[in-house]
Amino acid sequence: MNKSKAWTAETIAIGSELLLGGRMDTNSLFIADHLATCGVELRYKSIVGDELSDIVGVLKTAARRVRVVIITGGLGPTIDDLTREAVAQATGQRLSRRKTALDGMIARFAEWGRTPTKAQLRQAMIPAGGEVLTNPVGTAPGFALIWKDTFFAALPGVPREMEPMIQDGVLPRLQAWIGKHKGIPATPVIRRVLHTSGVPESIVDQRLEGLLPDGTAIQLGIYASPMEVMVSLTGPEKESGPVTIDRLFEDAKTRLGDIMYGEADETMESVVGRLLTDQHLTLALAESCTGGLIGHRLTQIPGSSAYVDRGVVSYSNRAKVELLGVSPDLLDRHGAVSAEVAAAMARGIRERSGVSVGLSVTGIAGPGGATKSKPVGLVYVGLDGGPGENLTKEFRFHGGDRSVIKQRSSQAALDVLRRWLITKGGG
């Protein structure tokens, strides 16, 4: 709780609906990574409802324990939007309508052919001593102020408004303020991230054993989720001796080899899309247990229509026969969930669609449909890239419900395709 010795930060998200969760918080990572580049470490995250005295209390607590506070939300025009009032009350400052804030708002509304309502004009009220932070996207301006030797910035909660305001409004002011504190060293820190697939956390752990030299300030993080194991290296941006974060990152990539599928904000579907584009190949899908999820993931990438030709969700056996030409006899002999049927599905979709490569998946997502020899989580992936270019792979996913098994199956299928494309592209 001693804030005098280090550059620490807290985010405060304001809004009663946020107390109930259920939304993906993408702001925290963005804010943490950007503060880190100034040498400021995110240590606390607070969420509080639209209750004036609660917000004031949270602001006071933050001023006691950290040096940098980023407030998001509560800057809208309604009476539930209390960030301005709470900051004014906590700091003992008055709110006044600021010309720069007002002009920016009026200009934004004019672009849309509108004029602000009286309620919307409240958004130009800024606590005395605060600097207006221009909102280049929406109508609500933000503000920054220093109180109790703590840097406060209040921003809208919407990512596409918050993000440019952090970059253009907050960081330059924060850096200038940090520069004034000669006695408190700030070490800019960067984070490098890579993504692995197809192996458990323990294998990633093993491969990276001994990566970090003794006494380094660089930290290694290994985080498992149903879809992947993520690896992060966090440390000083500047070199300190021969060990740099960039060198360790390259070392980690070498150790992981083809377990690693991407870095930074790459996804499995973006990587597969890039490989298909580079090799001028087209793809068709034959999905059973994933129900369309692979197609959905691939088509999240802008421009994917250049390589995704079509997909078939052959949920019933009849659909497998009619749409993919899987023989009823094969289905009878091996069952729909089998390597043989996965192979026939991949070949069928490739041949019928005339694409370069067919990818298939069939499995038991549960909770029903399992037999003694075919448990929930048994999944086969098939790939067909033409004569002599075909393979199948069996997976057994343990634990996790239907939704998790579908996710893991889609990831496994895309990873089979990725590895095949890499071999093909390299050979």
Next chain:
Amino acid sequence: MNKSKAWTAETIAIGSELLLGGRMDTNSLFIADHLATCGVELRYKSIVGDELSDIVGVLKTAARRVRVVIITGGLGPTIDDLTREAVAQATGQRLSRRKTALDGMIARFAEWGRTPTKAQLRQAMIPAGGEVLTNPVGTAPGFALIWKDTFFAALPGVPREMEPMIQDGVLPRLQAWIGKHKGIPATPVIRRVLHTSGVPESIVDQRLEGLLPDGTAIQLGIYASPMEVMVSLTGPEKESGPVTIDRLFEDAKTRLGDIMYGEADETMESVVGRLLTDQHLTLALAESCTGGLIGHRLTQIPGSSAYVDRGVVSYSNRAKVELLGVSPDLLDRHGAVSAEVAAAMARGIRERSGVSVGLSVTGIAGPGGATKSKPVGLVYVGLDGGPGENLTKEFRFHGGDRSVIKQRSSQAALDVLRRWLITKGGG
């Protein structure tokens, strides 16, 4: 910040990875709803990393401002799991290995044919004065204790472990403790939720205007997200005069009519699945811009193989011709994104698959592919339920990126199907 007058609560989630967000928090809603049934209102949510002094500070802050604290996470076997130590340090109690905790753990490991390691035995360490909370699913026991007249419970962060422990371990103890505080009235509160689709927030707002009578303690919440507008009524469980939360909920449902598609934890895909099951109908999909998302959503529901026969993702025009029998001439004349092609896709998939109803969607998800007359966000949905039973509907989604437009398109298509099924079922 005055905790003496009301039953207020805070959740504290412990784990450095949680500071970076990026995971869906489903715990908060569960905890908030269950605390509310005891008359306890969730007011703060804190997230803190694996730093002992930071956690101790957060615990002390919570004890000052609320009466009930639910801690999640940090109960694992690694040295980064510091919840036990932090609670012991904050409260000035010693940790000791508790027999009930140990026995439970050993029994759980024995079920799996294993014995706990020395590190895992740390999980049986509980602060003095704390009561052990049995974990019916995993290995880490939780605990509950009273400190500074505040009720603390520490639980694993994994939902399937946390949830039964709240229900069976925390709530009975909390209720007993609340019962001892005669001077502080606790009003059990329940929340009723319903979901609407296809109209903006302002329309829902309008329809519900005047729903709440003057002076009622029941609160109305209206929350918009890209997929839906959610309505909640929160208020005392027990009747107070003629206005009860149940009566208002029925009134709200009547006012909203077919805008409402479900209540509580129902989803569009579960509702559509129920309607198809009840009417013994089968479905086939022809998706273009949604890329498989509709199939993915429908097959999230266990047992969906009973009514989802197949789907086709006809991303290319050739796939529309080959798989759905859309005429090249129709594509030339109207373009792939048109009501005519949506109708042909729906008819094609129904006729070729022999199901009861075909559902199609074609549109421009962006960012590319738009023309002057066909902007990003223009989407057509087609439905074909046999001769004389067909319709198309045009949507224009403004704002939002590719992913949001895909989501909204899938929701719109399922809603078209839902409304048709209701009319059919009722007629």
